[in-house]
Structure formats: C-alpha cells, structure tokens
Amino acid sequence: MKRKKRLQDLIGWLAPFFGLILVLAIFSSIPEIQDRFLRIANFKSVATQSVIVALGALGMTLIIISGGIDLSAASNLALSGVIVAYAISAGIHPVVALFCGIVTGGLIGFVNGSLITSLRLVPFIVTLGMLGIARGIAKWIAGNQKIDAPLTWVNELMTRNPRPSWLLLAPGVWLMIFLALVMAVVLRYTVFGRHVFAVGSNEAAARLCGIRTNRTKIMIYSIAGLFCGLSGVMQFSRLTVGDPTVAVGLELDIIAAVVIGGGSLSGGEGSILGSMIGVFIMAFLRNGSTMMGWPNYIQEIIIGAIIVVAVSLDQIRHRRER
Amino acid sequence: MQQNQPCPILLQMKNINKSFGATRALDNVDFELKTGEVHALLGENGAGKSTLVKILSGALKQDEGSMLLENFRHSPSSPLEGRKKGVSMIYQELNLAPHLTVEENIMLGKEIHSWGFVQRKEMKRRVRDALELVHHPEISLDIPVRKLSIGARQVVEIARALMEKAKILVMDEPTSSLSQEDSDLLFQIIKKLKVQGVSIIYISHFLEEVQRVADSFTVLRDGKEICSGNMEDTSLEELIQHMVGQKVKEMFPQVEHTIGEVLLSLDKLMGSKMQAEVELNLHCGEILGLAGLIGAGRTELLRTIFALDSVEQGSIKVADVRFSKGTPWQRIKQGMGFLSEDRQREGLALSRSLTDNLTLSNFSPYCRFGFLGLKKRNEAAQDWIQKMKIKARSPEQRVFSLSGGNQQKVALARLLHQRADILLLDEPTRGIDVVSKSQVYEWMGQLASRGKAILFVSSYFPELLGICDRIAVFYRGQIIDIRPPSEWNTESLMVAATTGKAL
Numbered sequence: 001m002k003r004k005k006r007l008q009d010l011i012g013w014l015a016p017f018f019g020l021i022l023v024l025a026i027f028s029s030i031p032e033i034q035d036r037f038l039r040i041a042n043f044k045s046v047a048t049q050s051v052i053v054a055l056g057a058l059g060m061t062l063i064i065i066s067g068g069i070d071l072s073a074a075s076n077l078a079l080s081g082v083i084v085a086y087a088i089s090a091g092i093h094p095v096v097a098l099f100c101g102i103v104t105g106g107l108i109g110f111v112n113g114s115l116i117t118s119l120r121l122v123p124f125i126v127t128l129g130m131l132g133i134a135r136g137i138a139k140w141i142a143g144n145q146k147i148d149a150p151l152t153w154v155n156e157l158m159t160r161n162p163r164p165s166w167l168l169l170a171p172g173v174w175l176m177i178f179l180a181l182v183m184a185v186v187l188r189y190t191v192f193g194r195h196v197f198a199v200g201s202n203e204a205a206a207r208l209c210g211i212r213t214n215r216t217k218i219m220i221y222s223i224a225g226l227f228c229g230l231s232g233v234m235q236f237s238r239l240t241v242g243d244p245t246v247a248v249g250l251e252l253d254i255i256a257a258v259v260i261g262g263g264s265l266s267g268g269e270g271s272i273l274g275s276m277i278g279v280f281i282m283a284f285l286r287n288g289s290t291m292m293g294w295p296n297y298i299q300e301i302i303i304g305a306i307i308v309v310a311v312s313l314d315q316i317r318h319r320r321e322r
Numbered sequence: 323m324q325q326n327q328p329c330p331i332l333l334q335m336k337n338i339n340k341s342f343g344a345t346r347a348l349d350n351v352d353f354e355l356k357t358g359e360v361h362a363l364l365g366e367n368g369a370g371k372s373t374l375v376k377i378l379s380g381a382l383k384q385d386e387g388s389m390l391l392e393n394f395r396h397s398p399s400s401p402l403e404g405r406k407k408g409v410s411m412i413y414q415e416l417n418l419a420p421h422l423t424v425e426e427n428i429m430l431g432k433e434i435h436s437w438g439f440v441q442r443k444e445m446k447r448r449v450r451d452a453l454e455l456v457h458h459p460e461i462s463l464d465i466p467v468r469k470l471s472i473g474a475r476q477v478v479e480i481a482r483a484l485m486e487k488a489k490i491l492v493m494d495e496p497t498s499s500l501s502q503e504d505s506d507l508l509f510q511i512i513k514k515l516k517v518q519g520v521s522i523i524y525i526s527h528f529l530e531e532v533q534r535v536a537d538s539f540t541v542l543r544d545g546k547e548i549c550s551g552n553m554e555d556t557s558l559e560e561l562i563q564h565m566v567g568q569k570v571k572e573m574f575p576q577v578e579h580t581i582g583e584v585l586l587s588l589d590k591l592m593g594s595k596m597q598a599e600v601e602l603n604l605h606c607g608e609i610l611g612l613a614g615l616i617g618a619g620r621t622e623l624l625r626t627i628f629a630l631d632s633v634e635q636g637s638i639k640v641a642d643v644r645f646s647k648g649t650p651w652q653r654i655k656q657g658m659g660f661l662s663e664d665r666q667r668e669g670l671a672l673s674r675s676l677t678d679n680l681t682l683s684n685f686s687p688y689c690r691f692g693f694l695g696l697k698k699r700n701e702a703a704q705d706w707i708q709k710m711k712i713k714a715r716s717p718e719q720r721v722f723s724l725s726g727g728n729q730q731k732v733a734l735a736r737l738l739h740q741r742a743d744i745l746l747l748d749e750p751t752r753g754i755d756v757v758s759k760s761q762v763y764e765w766m767g768q769l770a771s772r773g774k775a776i777l778f779v780s781s782y783f784p785e786l787l788g789i790c791d792r793i794a795v796f797y798r799g800q801i802i803d804i805r806p807p808s809e810w811n812t813e814s815l816m817v818a819a820t821t822g823k824a825l
Contacts, residue, residue, distance in 0.1 A: 189439050
C-alpha cells in the first residue's frame with residue numbers, strides 16, 4: 001500500500017517531465033527535421049525564446065498557488081519594456097533604465113495586490129482592469145508608436161551568441177535559471193513560501209492561524225510584478241525597440257505554462273519546476289512545428305489541446321488520491 | 323496544573339444575551355467551566371449551543387453579558403484573538419489547509435525560522451512532541467492533510483490547538499462523522515488532555531457518548547439555560563427530559579388522507595455517499611417521516627433517490643418501473659420532486675425573481691417554439707403566490723428579499739408546480755416561523771389526501787409525531803425501526819436516534 005502510494009507520488013512528480021520528453025521524442029523521431037531539431041544551437045535558441053514567458057511564469061506560479069490569477073502580466077511586461085526604451089532613448093544610463101523598467105513592473109503588481117486586498121475584489125477583475133490600464137499607459141508614453149533606443153549592452157542580454165563565448169547561453173537564460181532556483185528555494189524553504197501555499201489552500205484557516213493574508217497577497221503580486229518588469233526588459237533587449245503593442249495575449253501563454261506544470265487555478269498547488277517544464281513544452285512544440293513547416297494555426301490547435309489534456313490528466317490523478 | 327486549587331473556575335460567562343433580528347438566540351445564559359473538566363453542552367438543534375461557543379471563541383459578539391477567563395475579562399474580537407487567549411474551536415476539517423502537510427499545518431503561523439528560512443528539523447521535533455502529547459506519534463509529518471482520514475485530521479487540529487497552549491478546547495459534534503474506532507481514540511485523547519489541565523466544552527447529540535466522556539453538563543433550550551450539573555448524578559432519561567422539555571403544543575392541522583398502494587420502493591439501495599443499504603416502501607397518500615441526527619444519512623438517502631448522488635447498488639422502483647442510475651432530470655420526469663435542506667445555496671436561485679424560481683423545473687406550459695410566454699408565466703406565479711399565501715410585492719420580486727418562511731414556500735410551490743407525485747422533503751420547516759410551519763404541515767396533509775407520497779426528513783421530533791403516518795429512525799446510515807407515530811414519543815425517538823436502540 002505504502003509503496004504504491006510512493007510510486008503514485010513519484011509519477012505525479014514526474015508527470016510534467018513525461019510531457020516534455022514525449023514532445024522531444026516525437027520531434028526527434030521525425031526524419032525530416034531530426035538533424036536540425038537535435039542541434040545544440042536549436043536548444044540554445046529555444047532557451048532564449050523561452051526567457052520572456054519563463055520569467056512571467058515564475059511570478060504567475062506564486063499567484064496561482066495563492067489561488068489568484070494575473071491577466072495583466074503581458075500588458076505589464078509591454079509597459080516595462082517601453083519604460084526601459086524611453087529611459088535609454090532619453091539618455092539615461094542603461095543600468096538606471098533597467099532598474100526603472102523592473103520597478104515599474106513591481107509597482108503595477110503592488111497596485112494589483114493592494115486593490116485585490118483593499119477592495120476585496122476577485123483577482124480576475126482587478127487584473128483584467130489592469131490589463132487595459134497598463135497597455136494604455138504604455139501606448140500613451142510611447143506616443144502610440146515604437147520607441148527607438150540606441151543599442152547598448154542591454155541588447156546583449158538576449159543574444160544567441162553571447163560574449164564572452166564561454167557563457168554558452170545568453171545572459172538572460174542564465175538569469176532565468178538562477179531566478180527559477182531562487183524561487184524554488186523561496187517556495188520550499190521559507191516562511192513566506194509556506195504562507196503562499198496556505199493562503200491558496202485555505203485562506204480562512206491561514207487567517208485564523210495568524211497569517212497576515214493581505215500582506216502576503218500584496219507581496220505575491222508585487223514579486224510577480226517585478227518578474228513581469230524583468231520580462232519586459234528581456235523583451236526590449238530582444239526587440240531593441242520599446243513596442244507598446246508587443247506580447248498581446250502572452251498572459252495566456254504564461255498561465256498555460258503554469259497550469260500544464262501542475263498549477264491548480266483553485267489554489268494550493270503548483271511548482272516552479274512544473275511551470276518551467278510547462279514553458280519548455282510549449283516552446284519546443286512551437287519550435288518543432290515551425291521546423292515542420294506547419295502553419296501557425298496548427299501550433300495553436302496543438303497547444304490548446306495540450307492544455308486540456310494536461311489538466312484533465314492532473315485531475316484524474318487527484319480524484320484517484322481521494 | 324494548579325494543584326493547590328482543586329478545580330478552580332476557569333471560565334465564567336454571565337448573563338449572555340444575543341439576538342439575530344427578531345429571534346432571541348441566547349437569553350440571559352450563565353455558563354461555568356472548571357479547569358480540567360469535560361463539560362457537555364446539550365440541547366436540540368437551534369437551542370443556542372453554537373451561538374454560545376461562537377461568542378466564547380470570538381466569532382460572534384454578545385449583545386449583553388460578560389465573560390471572565392482565569393478572572394480576567396475575556397472579550398475576543400476575532401477567532402484569532404480567541405485562540406491567542408487560549409480558546410480553540412475544533413471543527414472537522416475547516417481549519418486545516420488541505421494541500422499542506424501535517425507539520426506545515428500544525429506550525430502554520432508559528433513557523434520557526436532564521437532569516438525567513440524555515441527550520442524544518444526543529445519544527446518537526448516540536449510537531450512530533452505535540453503528536454506525542456495526543457498519543458498519535460504514528461501520523462506522518464510529511465503527508466498532505468487532505469490524504470488523512472477525518473479522524474486523523476481532528477487529531478492534527480487538536481495537536482495544533484495544544485501547540486497554541488489552548489486552555490479551552492471547544493469540540494462541536496466531533497464524532498458525527500467518525501467511525502467507532504476513531505471515536506474511541508478521541509475519547510482517550512480527551513482523557514489525557516484532562517490530566518494535562520485542559521478544559522473541554524463538548525457538544526454532541528450522541529448522549530451515551532456524552533455520558534461516557536463528560537464530567538458535567540449544561541442544557542440549553544430555546545436560548546435559555548435550563549439546568550446544569552454533574553453527569554454522574556443524572557440519568558439519560560433526565561437529560562432527554564431537560565432537552566425536550568414541556569413543549570408548547572403546536573398546531574398540527576390534521577387532513578384526512580388514505581394510504582394507497584406502494585408508489586416508491588427502495589430495494590437494497592446504496593448510494594455513493596450512504597453508509598449502509600436501505601430498504602423502504604412509500605405508499606400513495608402517505609407521509610413517511612425520517613427521524614435521526616444530523617449526519618445520520620437521511621439527506622444522503624434523499625439525494626441518492628433523486629440521483630444527485632450516484633447509485634452504487636440496489637434499485638429504486640416507481641409504480642412498476644425499476645431503475646438505478648439516472649439524472650435529476652429523469653427523476654423529475656418520473657414524478658419526483660426534491661426540496662433541498664440548503665435553501666440558500668441549492669434550493670433557490672436567490673438573485674432571480676419569484677417567477678423564475680417557481681417555474682424553473684417546468685417551463686413547458688409557457689413555452690411556444692422555444693420562446694417563453696413571460697406574461698402567462700407571471701400570471702401563473704401570481705396564482706401560486708395567492709394559493710401558497712406567499713408575502714411578496716410582485717412575482718417579479720427577487721427571492722433573496724423574501725423572508726425565510728416565504729422563500730421556503732416558493733421552493734415548495736415549485737414542487738407543486740412541477741406536479742411531482744413523490745415529494746422528497748429535506749427539513750422543509752427549518753428556519754421558518756411557527757405560522758409558516760403550520761401552513762407547511764397543512765399542505766403536506768392536503769397533498770397526501772390527493773394521493774401524493776411524501777418522504778419527510780426532519781430533526782424536529784414533535785412535527786414528525788404530529789403529521790406523519792409512519793416514522794423511520796436513522797442511526798449511522800441505517801433504519802433502526804419504522805412505526806406509526808402512536809408507538810413513538812419524543813423520548814423514544816431521541817433514544818433511538820442517539821443510541822441506535824429502539825425501546
């Protein structure tokens with residue numbers, strides 16, 4: 001009995017891995033693209049492409065575990081990118097510009113969290129509003145067009161051929177890996193991490209045990225906002241311009257990654273590892289489909305189906321537990 | 323704990339008054355609790371037990387009266403403050419975070435950390451000590467709470483309360499969903515807690531159990547404190563006498579009705595949420611009462627019959643058609659109507675109009691080519707409002723603005739409107755005033771006289787005795803006995819429902 005349970009736990013933990021391995025196995029077994037798909041350069045480029053969604057997913061994982069949702073992630077990211085471009089084009093030192101972008105993201109998150117807790121509104125509504133507000137502000141600041149900024153080292157964050165070459169991966173990718181590790185540690189080994197799970201699992205119980213649930217929530221949304229800000233910086237680095245219309249709908253990709261990775265929209269469940277795997281499942285699917293020459297709509301259909309399949313498998317597993 | 327003072331008074335509640343709107347839930351109640359005793363709080367449903375302990379724990383505020391805890395004024399503004407002062411409520415699962423592990427739950431809000439990093443080893447040691455205190459060291463610390471049995475969850479809650487240095491534990495119906503073994507384990511824990519000087523307020527309907535664990539008792543009835551004393555000096559019969567009291571004879575209008583043939587029969591029926599198989603025959607023109615305690619399995623039976631829970635075994639026969647699986651939609655077609663005990667959440671669409679609620683289960687009279695005849699529907703609703711004496715401004719009025727009694731009439735009218743022949747009524751008179759109650763009884767009689775069959779679940783014995791043709795008593799999922807009301811009385815019903823033995 002006990003061994004069976006442990007096996008179930010193991011399967012549950014590995015389930016997202018299976019998904020990723022399956023995707024990799026399928027594409028690497030197709031002869032037409034095998035060579036190109038399995039090349040290291042390809043993996044590098046997928047990693048680089050994943051950075052923006054992955055950074056967003058780190059914050060989104062916290063939010064979803066706490067039982068919330070953030071629909072404003074992509075707008076926030078676009079706004080932060082515009083702020084960076086604006087600052088650099090205004091001649092401000094790139095370090096300060098980066099800082100401004102990230103802080104903007106954090107500020108938007110803080111406002112989200114404050115509104116959710118003080119007005120007692122559901123996160124869906126507050127962040128739906130912020131989706132429009134942040135996007136609007138971005139367009140306003142950018143004067144409804146792209147902001148050109150002079151090339152600086154900021155644009156090297158997302159390059160496929162990093163200098164010095166011993167870095168192997170773009171600085172942005174290393175940053176993503178580092179932050180993923182940090183967040184995994186935070187969730188697992190800190191008091192704050194426990195409180196995030198507690199708020200999502202049973203908010204009333206958490207409050208009764210003396211957890212300042214409002215403060216915890218504001219922190220969660222602020223941290224997620226900071227990640228969106230950083231993600232915006234990466235977006236700017238890749239585009240080399242501040243585009244206020246970039247990443248429309250990307251919040252859904254971010255949410256999908258978390259959900260594929262085992263996050264539960266009713267709270268209490270989710271993991272950084274799972275979310276990162278979710279990001280890479282989607283990234284490799286896109287990458288492989290493009291190589292196959294499949295049109296965009298095929299990719300959309302496949303990813304849509306994967307979301308439903310992944311979540312229903314997760315549900316079946318849970319029902320068994322009970 | 324304080325050996326120089328044997329049994330000092332730990333808690334004093336004096337002249338506690340509490341009203342909800344026009345109803346007086348507590349009327350000058352006094353309550354005293356000694357250190358290290360188990361004090362049973364007894365009374366029928368709605369007697370005010372829950373209100374009293376909610377005031378003690380800080381979930382409610384009394385209108386008048388004072389509380390002294392260890393000779394200091396006790397007026398907690400929230401359950402959190404109540405816990406900090408040493409009063410912990412033990413619910414069944416409400417207060418645990420299901421996804422967190424046992425250790426995480428027990429240490430929630432009291433994490434030991436350095437620089438924000440949890441000191442897992444130290445916490446585990448403490449949790450192990452706490453589980454040792456409640457004599458359950460075998461519970462694994464790393465298992466999510468949702469995977470534990472209900473009994474084990476309760477142990478976790480008790481361990482958490484002890485961790486907070488609880489002086490008073492309030493247990494509200496702690497054994498109602500526990501197996502016999504788990505209950506016995508709980509009683510052992512309670513004994514150990516007493517030795518450690520923890521006081522326990524124990525609320526339960528299972529009187530034999532109460533006699534086993536409690537040292538003293540207080541009986542509440544209709545918000546008043548009736549009596550209190552030592553458990554040893556009081557017999558079961560006396561307790562029941564106190565609880566039931568000399569009730570004012572209520573109006574039970576008798577409507578002539580004759581019992582016909584069997585309309586609904588249950589053959590070894592077992593549903594996914596039922597605890598045991600049930601066999602039962604219900605006749606045309608019969609009102610069959612189902613008595614028992616909350617959680618005895620009556621609601622689950624009705625829900626299984628109406629296909630809200632799935633049928634696992636056995637079958638249901640209506641007239642001559644036998645079936646087992648199905649959906650509520652099919653049941654309605656077969657002539658059944660179900661009245662939920664939870665009017666607010668399940669019985670009615672509170673934010674919709676009276677008309678919508680009334681006609682929801684049967685739109686066909688107003689339907690033409692898929693369009694609803696709104697005017698016709700409103701007129702029909704107006705008829706029902708008059709027929710059922712519902713106090714409402716118009717059929718368009720939204721249901722949440724009606725009083726409880728009138729809401730219930732709307733829910734009942736829906737069953738009549740859908741022309742159900744078999745009525746499954748779950749606590750139809752819960753939370754409604756006396757006049758409405760008496761009207762509900764009268765309709766039930768009239769329906770029976772028209773040949774309808776009624777299954778009537780109630781936790782209020784006098785009304786069962788007043789209007790039923792037969793009364794079946796449930797105890798832990800099983801029917802103990804079925805007899806006509808002339809062969810039951812409140813005492814024997816109470817004994818059967820609380821002990822499972824028919825006198």
